[in-house]
Amino acid sequence: MSRSIDLAVIPGDGIGQEVVAQGLKVLSAVLPQDVKLETRKYDLGARRWHATGETLPDAELESLKGHDAILLGAIGDPSVPSGVLERGLLLKLRFAFDHFINLRPSKLFPNTASPLAGRPDIDFVVVREGTEGPYVGNGGSLRTGTPAEVATEVSLNTAYGVERVVRDAYERAQARPRKKLTLVHKNNVLVHAGHLWKRIFDAVGQEYPEVTTDYLHVDAATIFFVTQPERFDVIVTDNLFGDILTDLAAAVTGGIGLAASGNINPTGEFPSMFEPVHGSAPDIAGQGKADPTATVLSVALLLRHLGYAEEAARIEEAVAADLAERDGTPRTTDAIGDALAARVSG
Amino acid sequence: MSRSIDLAVIPGDGIGQEVVAQGLKVLSAVLPQDVKLETRKYDLGARRWHATGETLPDAELESLKGHDAILLGAIGDPSVPSGVLERGLLLKLRFAFDHFINLRPSKLFPNTASPLAGRPDIDFVVVREGTEGPYVGNGGSLRTGTPAEVATEVSLNTAYGVERVVRDAYERAQARPRKKLTLVHKNNVLVHAGHLWKRIFDAVGQEYPEVTTDYLHVDAATIFFVTQPERFDVIVTDNLFGDILTDLAAAVTGGIGLAASGNINPTGEFPSMFEPVHGSAPDIAGQGKADPTATVLSVALLLRHLGYAEEAARIEEAVAADLAERDGTPRTTDAIGDALAARVSG
Ligand SMILES: CC(C)[C@H](C(=O)O)[C@@H](O)C(=O)O
Numbered sequence: 211m212s213r214s215i216d217l218a219v220i221p222g223d224g225i226g227q228e229v230v231a232q233g234l235k236v237l238s239a240v241l242p243q244d245v246k247l248e249t250r251k252y253d254l255g256a257r258r259w260h261a262t263g264e265t266l267p268d269a270e271l272e273s274l275k276g277h278d279a280i281l282l283g284a285i286g287d288p289s290v291p292s293g294v295l296e297r298g299l300l301l302k303l304r305f306a307f308d309h310f311i312n313l314r315p316s317k318l319f320p321n322t323a324s325p326l327a328g329r330p331d332i333d334f335v336v337v338r339e340g341t342e343g344p345y346v347g348n349g350g351s352l353r354t355g356t357p358a359e360v361a362t363e364v365s366l367n368t369a370y371g372v373e374r375v376v377r378d379a380y381e382r383a384q385a386r387p388r389k390k391l392t393l394v395h396k397n398n399v400l401v402h403a404g405h406l407w408k409r410i411f412d413a414v415g416q417e418y419p420e421v422t423t424d425y426l427h428v429d430a431a432t433i434f435f436v437t438q439p440e441r442f443d444v445i446v447t448d449n450l451f452g453d454i455l456t457d458l459a460a461a462v463t464g465g466i467g468l469a470a471s472g473n474i475n476p477t478g479e480f481p482s483m484f485e486p487v488h489g490s491a492p493d494i495a496g497q498g499k500a501d502p503t504a505t506v507l508s509v510a511l512l513l514r515h516l517g518y519a520e521e522a523a524r525i526e527e528a529v530a531a532d533l534a535e536r537d538g539t540p541r542t543t544d545a546i547g548d549a550l551a552a553r554v555s556g
Numbered sequence: 557m558s559r560s561i562d563l564a565v566i567p568g569d570g571i572g573q574e575v576v577a578q579g580l581k582v583l584s585a586v587l588p589q590d591v592k593l594e595t596r597k598y599d600l601g602a603r604r605w606h607a608t609g610e611t612l613p614d615a616e617l618e619s620l621k622g623h624d625a626i627l628l629g630a631i632g633d634p635s636v637p638s639g640v641l642e643r644g645l646l647l648k649l650r651f652a653f654d655h656f657i658n659l660r661p662s663k664l665f666p667n668t669a670s671p672l673a674g675r676p677d678i679d680f681v682v683v684r685e686g687t688e689g690p691y692v693g694n695g696g697s698l699r700t701g702t703p704a705e706v707a708t709e710v711s712l713n714t715a716y717g718v719e720r721v722v723r724d725a726y727e728r729a730q731a732r733p734r735k736k737l738t739l740v741h742k743n744n745v746l747v748h749a750g751h752l753w754k755r756i757f758d759a760v761g762q763e764y765p766e767v768t769t770d771y772l773h774v775d776a777a778t779i780f781f782v783t784q785p786e787r788f789d790v791i792v793t794d795n796l797f798g799d800i801l802t803d804l805a806a807a808v809t810g811g812i813g814l815a816a817s818g819n820i821n822p823t824g825e826f827p828s829m830f831e832p833v834h835g836s837a838p839d840i841a842g843q844g845k846a847d848p849t850a851t852v853l854s855v856a857l858l859l860r861h862l863g864y865a866e867e868a869a870r871i872e873e874a875v876a877a878d879l880a881e882r883d884g885t886p887r888t889t890d891a892i893g894d895a896l897a898a899r900v901s902g
Pocket residue numbers: 285286296300301453487489744745775
């Protein structure tokens with residue numbers, strides 16, 4: 211285990227700045243004294259784009275490559291045309307660093323404001339593909355802005371890309387007590403991509419006889435997320451369905467303020483990137499109202515990825531304890547960060 | 557107003573048969589004596605495919621064209637490869653008959669098993685595009701079944717197609733008390749299709765100054781469906797997002813057993829088609845367990861489309877009254893149909 215962490219930090223836009231500050235606070239507090247933590251901040255996002263027109267210059271992409279991991283706050287601002295920062299920065303990082311595992315755990319913590327509160331058995335993880343599908347940016351438009359406009363978006367799916375994420379999901383299912391894996395797609399309509407996924411899902415499953423498998427169309431899956439989320443253990447799905455399902459998962463568990471994620475390159479060839487699932491929430495930015503818990507939980511995923519499993523668990527326990535004591539009294543972003551930092555170092 | 561209805565009936569697969577029978581029962585009961593109802597059944601679906609290999613022969617498609625409307629139960633069976641009946645029959649009808657409005661109302665009836673029960677203000681309608689987007693069937697695969705396979709799905713979007721559905725949605729919003737229209741897409745990632753939608757949404761909105769508008773990414777929309785569904789009035793969205801959101805809408809309101817839909821060709825060039833949102837539910841088929849209410853409510857949409865607004869309202873009132881008296885005692889499909897038929901004729 212490396213006893214130093216060289217971390218790139220991209221606070222980004224809106225509440226990204228505030229929540230990342232708390233994530234770093236908790237990270238510093240949880241790390242043993244002998245672990246050297248180095249951080250380097252990258253000024254990327256709306257401010258930078260307005261100032262220079264840049265989203266992610268090559269030199270910075272190159273420099274980011276050298277870090278052990280990346281902590282990201284949130285990307286996107288209404289002052290920037292929709293898509294510019296998302297495609298030019300966030301997705302560019304996910305694709306350039308081959309983050310093919312987009313890991314998004316969902317757990318119903320006690321004492322949360324979920325409409326499904328009181329159902330303690332919700333504990334699943336979505337393994338969202340991160341480098342293919344409708345997210346590849348393969349589309350275009352013709353006669354743009356005229357009544358004769360045509361616009362396309364192409365979902366690209368490869369056996370190579372699907373197999374590696376499906377295999378990762380089987381490994382995760384195999385390592386969990388329930389050993390259950392659900393594939394979510396829409397193979398009754400998107401038959402080419404859907405059948406590719408299903409064929410590979412079934413084939414790889416041969417190697418994991420202990421894992422119980424299941425297939426759901428994405429529309430049916432949303433129903434079960436609301437009516438029967440306990441049925442899920444590990445879910446594997448494509449980039450777009452994973453985007454949709456993980457916001458929904460957050461909504462039915464503790465809310466988007468608690469949803470963490472890791473964009474993981476399991477080969478270690480490139481640094482993995484950890485970020486809350488929520489967006490930049492410009493409406494509450496700068497007011498100290500954002501809940502930094504999702505970022506703090508993303509730091510736990512980051513630590514586990516870098517081999518600090520014990521420290522990751524300490525953060526998760528601290529969050530569970532903090533949530534259990536919440537009584538509805540509003541606390542600032544900073545106060546929640548302080549409380550979590552105190553718990554993990556205590 | 558025509559005083560005869562020439563209806564095509566496609567019961568289809570699984571519970572389709574049972575629920576359609578109740579839909580027809582209620583339809584007969586609600587119609588005034590002087591309206592002549594003619595029905596013709598089309599044997600299409602899994603049984604036919606197994607027997608003849610046909611999904612929808614040209615002659616039947618041609619014959620269906622001659623009816624005033626189509627009532628459909630459900631399509632799809634595990635004994636048929638996924639996609640064969642969906643693409644070859646259900647979607648073929650929606651595309652051939654240019655059903656560009658896929659209308660899906662959502663309402664939280666009192667006394668239903670929704671996790672959001674007790675929130676009476678949920679009453680919105682999703683206007684789902686029905687003839688474009690990722691549903692066009694434009695995709696393929698190369699080196700199928702090998703480790704070098706590549707599979708694509710192309711979402712096709714045209715100004716022509718988007719404008720007509722957006723305009724229809726504005727008309728519906730304009731006619732409702734709250735006059736609010738929300739566009740749902742994912743224009744920060746699917747920038748070509750998403751910007752086409754957003755541009756047209758904004759442009760057409762100029763003609764409807766009384767309608768308040770709103771834009772949400774599809775992932776964020778799923779959160780609001782769970783946490784704040786009251787915020788929605790009319791939603792307009794693409795074919796795939798509409799598929800996902802309307803199953804979720806059903807889950808957060810009365811359940812998929814109550815969700816009705818109309819595949820509408822507003823020009824009248826082709827017959828419109830009405831069907832419950834739920835699938836063929838092979839696990840409970842033939843057991844008299846299916847709730848026919850979604851089909852009965854689809855019959856109400858059918859009647860409204862054909863100009864029988866008063867009869868449509870009578871069905872909706874009957875359903876509301878029936879739901880209000882439900883006490884959890886299980887009733888058969890047939891018993892629910894009888895009860896609704898009695899109410900509408902009473
Ligand atoms: C901001 C956006 C591009 C992103 C996505 O769609 O992946 C976000 O919604 C997420 O889930 O991380």
